[in-house]
Amino acid sequence: xxxAPAIELRGIDKRxxxxxxxxxxxxxxxxxxxxxxxxxNGAGKSTLMSILYGLYRTxxxxxxxEGESAPMDSPRDAIARGIGMVHQHFMLVDTFTVxxxxxxxxxxxxxxxxxxxxxxxxLLRLSREYGLTVDPDARVADxxxxxxxxxxxxxxxxxxxxxxxLDEPSAVLTPQETDQLFRILATLKERGVSVVLITxxxxxxxxxxxxxxxxxxxxxxxxxxxxxxxxxxxAELMVGRKVRLELxxxxxxxxxxxxxxxxxxxVDFRGVRLLDDIDLQLRAxxxxxxxxxxxxxxxxxxxxLAGIRAPTSGRFTVCxxxxxxxxxxxxxxxxxxxxxxxxxxxxxxxMVAAFRAxxxxxxxxxxxxxxxxxxxxxxPVVGAHCAKLMEQFDVRPRLPGxxxxxxxxxxxxxxxxxxxxARKPKVLLVGQPTxxxxxxxxxxxxxxxxxxxxAGCAVLVVSVELDEILSLADxxxxxxxxxxxxxVEQGLADERTLGLMMTxxxxx
Amino acid sequence: xxxxxxxxxxxxxxxxxxxxxxxxxxLTVGVLVALIGVNPLHxxxxxxxxxxxxxxxxxxxxxxxxxxxxxxLAVAVAFHAGLxxxxxxxxxxxxxxxxxxxxxxxxxxxxxxxxxxxxxxxxALFGAAWAAVPAWMQAWRGSHVVITTIMFNxxxxxxxxxxxxxxxxxxxxxxxxxxxxxxAGKIPSMHDALHTIGINVAPSALNLSILLAILCCVxxxxxxxxxPWGYALRTMGHNPEAAVYAGTNLKSMTMLAMCLxxxxxxxxxxxxxxxxxxxxxxxxxAGYGFAGIAVALMGxxxxxGIVLAALLFxxxxxxxxxxxxxxPSMTREMVVVIQGLVILFSGALAHLPxxxxxxxxxxxxx
Numbered sequence: 001x002x003x004a005p006a007i008e009l010r011g012i013d014k015r016x017x018x019x020x021x022x023x024x025x026x027x028x029x030x031x032x033x034x035x036x037x038x039x040x041n042g043a044g045k046s047t048l049m050s051i052l053y054g055l056y057r058t059x060x061x062x063x064x065x066e067g068e069s070a071p072m073d074s075p076r077d078a079i080a081r082g083i084g085m086v087h088q089h090f091m092l093v094d095t096f097t098v099x100x101x102x103x104x105x106x107x108x109x110x111x112x113x114x115x116x117x118x119x120x121x122x123l124l125r126l127s128r129e130y131g132l133t134v135d136p137d138a139r140v141a142d143x144x145x146x147x148x149x150x151x152x153x154x155x156x157x158x159x160x161x162x163x164x165x166l167d168e169p170s171a172v173l174t175p176q177e178t179d180q181l182f183r184i185l186a187t188l189k190e191r192g193v194s195v196v197l198i199t200x201x202x203x204x205x206x207x208x209x210x211x212x213x214x215x216x217x218x219x220x221x222x223x224x225x226x227x228x229x230x231x232x233x234x235a236e237l238m239v240g241r242k243v244r245l246e247l248x249x250x251x252x253x254x255x256x257x258x259x260x261x262x263x264x265x266x267v268d269f270r271g272v273r274l275l276d277d278i279d280l281q282l283r284a285x286x287x288x289x290x291x292x293x294x295x296x297x298x299x300x301x302x303x304x305l306a307g308i309r310a311p312t313s314g315r316f317t318v319c320x321x322x323x324x325x326x327x328x329x330x331x332x333x334x335x336x337x338x339x340x341x342x343x344x345x346x347x348x349x350x351m352v353a354a355f356r357a358x359x360x361x362x363x364x365x366x367x368x369x370x371x372x373x374x375x376x377x378x379x380p381v382v383g384a385h386c387a388k389l390m391e392q393f394d395v396r397p398r399l400p401g402x403x404x405x406x407x408x409x410x411x412x413x414x415x416x417x418x419x420x421x422a423r424k425p426k427v428l429l430v431g432q433p434t435x436x437x438x439x440x441x442x443x444x445x446x447x448x449x450x451x452x453x454x455a456g457c458a459v460l461v462v463s464v465e466l467d468e469i470l471s472l473a474d475x476x477x478x479x480x481x482x483x484x485x486x487x488v489e490q491g492l493a494d495e496r497t498l499g500l501m502m503t504x505x506x507x508x
Numbered sequence: 509x510x511x512x513x514x515x516x517x518x519x520x521x522x523x524x525x526x527x528x529x530x531x532x533x534x535l536t537v538g539v540l541v542a543l544i545g546v547n548p549l550h551x552x553x554x555x556x557x558x559x560x561x562x563x564x565x566x567x568x569x570x571x572x573x574x575x576x577x578x579x580x581l582a583v584a585v586a587f588h589a590g591l592x593x594x595x596x597x598x599x600x601x602x603x604x605x606x607x608x609x610x611x612x613x614x615x616x617x618x619x620x621x622x623x624x625x626x627x628x629x630x631x632a633l634f635g636a637a638w639a640a641v642p643a644w645m646q647a648w649r650g651s652h653v654v655i656t657t658i659m660f661n662x663x664x665x666x667x668x669x670x671x672x673x674x675x676x677x678x679x680x681x682x683x684x685x686x687x688x689x690x691x692a693g694k695i696p697s698m699h700d701a702l703h704t705i706g707i708n709v710a711p712s713a714l715n716l717s718i719l720l721a722i723l724c725c726v727x728x729x730x731x732x733x734x735x736p737w738g739y740a741l742r743t744m745g746h747n748p749e750a751a752v753y754a755g756t757n758l759k760s761m762t763m764l765a766m767c768l769x770x771x772x773x774x775x776x777x778x779x780x781x782x783x784x785x786x787x788x789x790x791x792x793x794a795g796y797g798f799a800g801i802a803v804a805l806m807g808x809x810x811x812x813g814i815v816l817a818a819l820l821f822x823x824x825x826x827x828x829x830x831x832x833x834x835x836p837s838m839t840r841e842m843v844v845v846i847q848g849l850v851i852l853f854s855g856a857l858a859h860l861p862x863x864x865x866x867x868x869x870x871x872x873x874x
Contacts, residue, residue, distance in 0.1 A: 017870065308752055332755025341753070349753040352746045363743065364754040367736035377734050 004067030006031045006163050006194035007052065007083075011061035014047055021047045023218040024061070029163070034185055034195040036205040036226070039215035040238055040438040041408045045198045048215070049165050053085045054078040065163075084161030086152045088168045094141040098134050098151050099123065102158050119158070126157050131187050146177030153184065157193075164188065165196045170204055175466060176293060176503070182208045200238075200438065202231040203467065214238055239440045247443075249450045252474040255284030258427050258458035259305070263314035266300050266482075274300040276482040277314070282427065287449065287459040289473025291466060293502050297482035298462045299344055302431050305460070306341040307334040319426050335364055340420035342413075344431030344462065350416040353405030357395075358386035360404040361419050389418035394444065410441030417445060421452055428452060428459045434468060446472055466495055480504040516866060522813065526806055526854060528861045530820065533853035537846050544837055551831060551838065558830020559823035565830065567698060567712025573815075573822030574714075574779045577721040579800025580818050581728050582773035584809035586653075588732055589765035590745035595642060595657025596773040597797025598664030599635040603774020604781050605668065606634025608788035611693030611781075612676075612686060620692040627693065628720065628778055635774020636767035638664060643766030647759040653766065661797070672790055686788040695783045715783035717775070724772060725811040731768075741765055773797060802851040805858060817854075824850060 007029040014022040022044045029035045039045045050056045052063060054072035063070050065081045072078050078085075092101050099119055108115030123136050132150050140148060149169065156164060166185075170178040185195050185208055197209055205212050206226060214222040214237040222237045235243040259282035266275035275297050282288050292298055303309045305316060307329040315324035319337045323329045331341070343349035351360040362371050362382050370381050386400035393414040395407070404412065413434070420428065433449065434442040449472060453459050463469050469476055476493050478486040478501040486501040516525070538548035559569050579596045586593035593599075610630035614623055642656035672684035679687075698714040732738040744751040744761050751758060780792040803821055807813030828843030853860075 306753075307755075330755050330757070331753055335755065343753055348747070348749045350750065352743055352750050354746045355743070359739070362739075363750060366739045366754065372736045375735055375737075376730075377736055377739055379734070 003031060004064075005029060006066065007196075008064040008067075009048075009052070009061065010064070012048065012051060012058050012063070013060035014044075014051060014056060015059055021218055022051070025215075025218075025220050026061075027213050027220055027223070029194055029196055030211070031194050032189055032192045033210040034189055034197060034208055036197045036199065036209035036212035037215060038199060038202065038205050038212055038234060038238060040200055040440070041410065041436070043215040043238070044218040045215050046167060047218075049085070049167060049196070049198055052078065053083060053165065079159055079161070082160060082162040083165065084156030084159060084163070085165045086149070086156060086167065086169060090148050090152055092140045092148060092151060095139065097137050097139055098143075098154075099136040101140055101151060102136075102155055104155075106159060122158060123154065126154055130157065130184065130191060132157075132184060144177070146173055146180060149173065149177075149181065150184070153188075162192070163194045163196070165198070167198045168200070169197070170199065170201060175464065175499070178204065202234050202439070205234065206231060216240055235439050239438075241440075243439055243443055247446050247450065247471045250454070252286040252453065254286050255456060257281055258284050259316065259318050259460070261305075261314075261316040264301075264304065264311050264316055265313045266297075266304055266309065267312045274482050275304065275311070278482075278484055280477060280484065282458045282460055284426070284456050284458050285453060286474045287453050287461055287472055289469035289476045290460065290462045290479055291469045291476055291498055291502060292462075292464070292479035294464045296479045296502075298464075298479055299431070300482075301479070302341070302344065302429055302462055305429055306339070306343075307331040331364065332367075335423075338423075338426035340423060340425035340428050342416055342420050342428070342430040342433065344435070346412055346416050351404045351412060353403065355404050356401050357390070357404050357407065357415060358383045358400035361386035361389055361400070361415060363419065365419070365423070385422075389415065389422060393418035393448070408438070409436035410438045413437050413445065414441060417448065421448065424452075424455070425457060428457050429462075430459065431462045432465075433461060433463065433472075434465070442468075466498060470495065470498075478502055516862065516869065520865060520869065522808060522810075525858070525862065525865065526813075526817075528865070529806070529854040529858055530850060532857075532861070533850040536849050536853070540845065540849075541838075541842075544842070546835055546837060551835065554831050554834050555824075555827035557827075558834075559827030562710065564710035564712050565826055567709065567714040568829075569819070569822045569826040570698075570718055571712060571714040571779070571784075571822070572825040573818045574718045574721045575776050575796040576799060576803045576818035576821045577725065577814060578775040578779070579773050579796045580803030580807055580814040581724055581800075581811065582769045582771075582797075583800045583804035584807070584811070584814060585728060585732070585741075585772060586765055586769040587804060587809050588738075588745045589741045589761065590748065591643075591646075591762065591765055591769075592654050593639065593657055593766060593769045593773075594654055594801065595639060595660045595770070595797070596800045597793050597795070598657070598661035599638045599770040599773035600776035600793040600797050601661075601664045601668055602638040602777075603631040603635030603771070604777025604788065604792060605671070606774060607631035607777050608676075608686060608689075608781050611689045612788075615690035615693040618692060620694070623692045624695060624782070627782060628775070631774040631777045632771035633774075635777070636771040639766040639770025639773070640763060643763050646766075647762040665791075668790060672788065676788055678787075684790055689782070689786045693782055694786060695778065697783070713784045715779065717779035717783045720775060720778065722815075724775065725815060728772075729811045737764065773800070799847075799851070802855045806854040820850070821847070 005028045010026050012022055012025045025048055037045050051058045054075045054077050063072055070081050099116055102123060103115050103119045108118060120136055127133055132154055134147055134150050134154065140151060169181060173181060188195060199205060209226045211225050213220050214234060216238060261278055261280045264275055264278040265273065267273050278301065290298055304311050308331055310328040311325055313325060315322050318339055321337055351363065366372060371377060383400045390398045395411045395414045433445050449459060461472055470493060474490050476488045476490065477484050478498060480502060481504060485504060541548045541551050558565055560566055579600065582596050583593055607627040607630050610627040611623065638660060642653045642660055645651040645656050646653045676686045677684055695715045695717055698716065699709050699711045701716055702709055732742060740751060740756040741761060743754060744756060744758060748758055776793055776796050781788055785792065799821060803814055803817045806817035824847050828846060831838050832840050832843050
């Protein structure tokens with residue numbers, strides 16, 4: 001008889017009112033293996049894991065841990081059974097050291113000293129055993145995002161977890177950090193830890209897992225050995241129809257220069273050079289992609305070009321208007337010039353979660369006709385405008401009155417894109433076009449970007465997803481440490497050379 | 509991840525929840541009242557009778573309501589911009605100074621139909637100016653308005669005492685108040701106004717300022733939800749970064765929001781000084797500025813809700829005075845306790861019954 005699996009779920013069911021979030025899910029998580037659970041946003045992956053971790057109580061079905069029935073009434077039960085969860089958003093105290101975070105909730109007595117000493121010894125052992133190196137005395141705020149995630153994993157292991165659940169762990173990581181994470185997971189697997197990886201990124205499933213469950217609309221629709229499947233098949237299973245992962249587009253028809261950047265620099269109040277002598281040209285009818293590990297100045301470049309921040313030195317010219325430190329511009333004037341901007345972080349910049357979708361659909365254009373006439377906003381006009389955008393960009397559900405925050409990530413992004421493309425801009429800046437967006441919507445968004453390029457728009461795309469840059473861009477610029485370190489025509493670029501440039505190791 | 513409990517339907521959020529809050533407050537008040545040996549039902553009857561029992565008491569209730577509408581709107585406008593204006597008290601005080609000075613300076617030269625609008629504008633201007641200083645300090649210097657507006661209440665109070673004792677005191681007077689306003693500076697009382705069109709009601713402090721209050725409600729509603737500035741203001745309140753992205757200048761928007769807020773609070777001076785006292789007196793804001801916070805909270809920062817909440821607070825003020833008059837053991841302080849409990853339950857504890865209500869409604873619907 002073979003050993004019992006780490007976890008077995010039998011017929012798990014969960015309803016929230018009228019929403020049937022999880023429908024009779026049964027799956028097996030093998031010991032000492034990496035199991036992937038893949039599905040679009042809202043497919044029920046996170047709900048299922050929250051049930052397993054005791055955050056939600058199941059309405060039906062049974063959870064077995066190591067062959068024993070294990071009712072999970074709270075995370076306490078899950079922890080006692082050796083299940084640990086690393087959340088998408090870290091649960092760390094920024095001002096504490098790594099060690100202090102580790103003992104949080106497991107201090108081991110009224111005086112900290114003893115607990116800390118024991119924890120330090122245990123941390124060293126874990127670090128050695130799993131190859132998870134972190135300085136125990138570093139303040140969490142000073143660590144990189146990847147290191148913070150390592151602390152989260154250590155925290156879970158410290159509490160004795162043998163089964164590790166990671167919910168969208170790469171959402172906040174750079175490609176390099178993601179690769180490191182996968183190496184860590186592989187080590188954990190070797191040491192007999194069972195890992196559950198929840199994600200909607202197929203590349204990660206293919207790279208890291210041994211077997212994969214595909215969820216759609218609350219059900220497990222397929223189970224595959226990772227070695228026996230491919231991204232196309234998984235995408236089709238997730239979405240429920242054929243999906244084209246490859247983007248086909250014609251060669252660009254380049255026109256006049258719409259955006260010219262010369263010696264542009266940005267220095268922050270501490271004197272750090274965020275942008276260092278940037279030169280670039282963007283022509284009508286082409287898509288220029290900016291690749292780079294997040295945090296190398298792409299965010300700031302977009303902010304400066306959109307008029308949100310003024311450059312420290314150098315200048316750029318958009319549609320005939322030159323902007324430099326002495327001639328600053330605000331985002332409203334930029335829009336008047338014919339520039340549209342899809343911000344990197346739609347939640348923080350591109351929309352207002354508490355506003356109705358119709359209100360979000362005019363953000364930035366709210367003081368212009370036809371929405372505003374004689375200083376009065378016309379709600380019927382705004383509503384009709386939003387309904388039209390929703391129709392064109394297939395935003396679901398088609399409810400202009402629904403709060404923006406209640407739409408899924410992909411639909412929020414489509415709404416923001418629809419808004420920015422509605423005016424047929426001359427220049428379109430797009431930051432992370434498909435971050436947190438479902439596969440079906442990614443396909444759609446990419447096609448829309450190419451369509452607007454073909455209509456003569458000059459498109460600048462910033463993305464940390466290399467695949468995306470490779471398939472979208474006609475010309476690729478690589479940013480590192482605030483500088484543009486390389487430029488490659490599409491077709492001449494491959495992932496490896498770009499990856500090297502992104503780390504500053506090679507200039508082209 | 510979906511929330512365990514579904515949000516309440518709008519009718520429950522806007523109507524049922526506040527009603528439950530007030531009921532809880534009254535239940536607690538009832539226990540307190542019984543403890544000091546008064547029959548709660550008797551007290552309740554007196555309170556309600558005192559607030560709406562006669563045309564006179566209704567008049568007084570509406571007169572207090574007027575003040576609460578002004579300060580409630582003031583807090584709400586700032587709140588929609590993400591700013592917590594606790595300086596309504598001082599802004600009302602200085603607003604009163606503004607309309608008072610306008611009337612004292614001009615009541616011998618101008619007829620009422622010119623002077624009154626001028627004085628109302630002066631009240632708004634002075635109130636706005638008093639809010640503009642903390643707003644400026646927040647926008648350009650990063651001093652938080654919560655702190656500075658509180659400080660400005662004390663500054664306003666000290667300034668008014670100085671002015672009333674040393675500058676504006678009527679010659680020969682022993683009390684620190686200005687000379688009486690001329691007839692041109694009087695906002696007609698409601699009973700006089702109604703009398704001219706043939707309706708007779710008992711005299712009360714209610715005056716035509718209440719029309720200004722209603723106008724302000726409509727104005728605030730139109731401004732916030734039907735103009736591009738209101739849209740930008742609310743965007744800033746919900747998500748300042750999105751407001752920057754949309755091209756809004758946060759500094760000037762902070763100034764605009766606070767000045768509107770201060771101007772609205774300044775109208776308390778119109779109701780009090782031009783409607784009732786007919787001279788500048790000390791301490792006329794009497795806590796309306798602070799109560800405005802509770803009114804705005806209870807009214808969910810919506811003008812319609814604020815009218816309802818202001819009516820409740822006005823009724824409590826008037827009914828409470830009646831209660832203190834009728835039952836000796838119900839002191840003035842006891843009435844303040846009652847108001848405090850209503851503020852506590854509908855303000856600080858406003859969301860206390862929400863989970864129960866959600867479970868209850870979920871139970872019913874499933």
